[in-house]
Amino acid sequence: MHSIQAKVTACCKLESINGDNIEWVSSCRYLGVWLMASRHFKCDFSFSKKSFFRAVNAIFGKVLHIATEDTVLHLIATKCIPILLYGLDVCPLNVADNRSLDFVQTRLLMKLGAYLKLALLTLYSNAVLCLTSSLFRI
Numbered sequence: 227m228h229s230i231q232a233k234v235t236a237c238c239k240l241e242s243i244n245g246d247n248i249e250w251v252s253s254c255r256y257l258g259v260w261l262m263a264s265r266h267f268k269c270d271f272s273f274s275k276k277s278f279f280r281a282v283n284a285i286f287g288k289v290l291h292i293a294t295e296d297t298v299l300h301l302i303a304t305k306c307i308p309i310l311l312y313g314l315d316v317c318p319l320n321v322a323d324n325r326s327l328d329f330v331q332t333r334l335l336m337k338l339g340a341y342l343k344l345a346l347l348t349l350y351s352n353a354v355l356c357l358t359s360s361l362f363r364i
Contacts, residue, residue, distance in 0.1 A: 253270050259312070260273050266318075271323060274309065275326070278307075282337070
């Protein structure tokens with residue numbers, strides 16, 4: 227991965243063995259984690275959040291009105307939460323990343339609140355999502 231440094235305006239061109247130019251990029255995907263060009267090691271979680279909500283919406287679209295509330299919550303906890311948490315143990319989180327991932331939790335609770343009973347939602351948020359929120363902490 228060749229990345230652009232923050233204060234460099236002109237980068238020299240790199241060529242491959244074939245003579246082709248190698249493009250400079252601001253981010254790249256490595257083992258499912260998006261790495262960003264920065265002075266420090268930094269990850270981009272926007273793709274993880276998109277994939278997480280894509281999986282949640284797929285569950286809502288397929289089984290929301292057919293399955294019980296417990297089943298929907300269990301599917302989200304077992305299939306969607308790991309998508310969001312993948313790679314968090316290797317990526318350092320700053321305050322902005324923590325807030326962004328906390329908002330994912332808040333947004334999910336707002337989505338679930340429209341469909342599920344309040345008591346079950348409160349139980350779920352305390353048991354599962356607060357557990358994942360503690361993983362987001364530095």
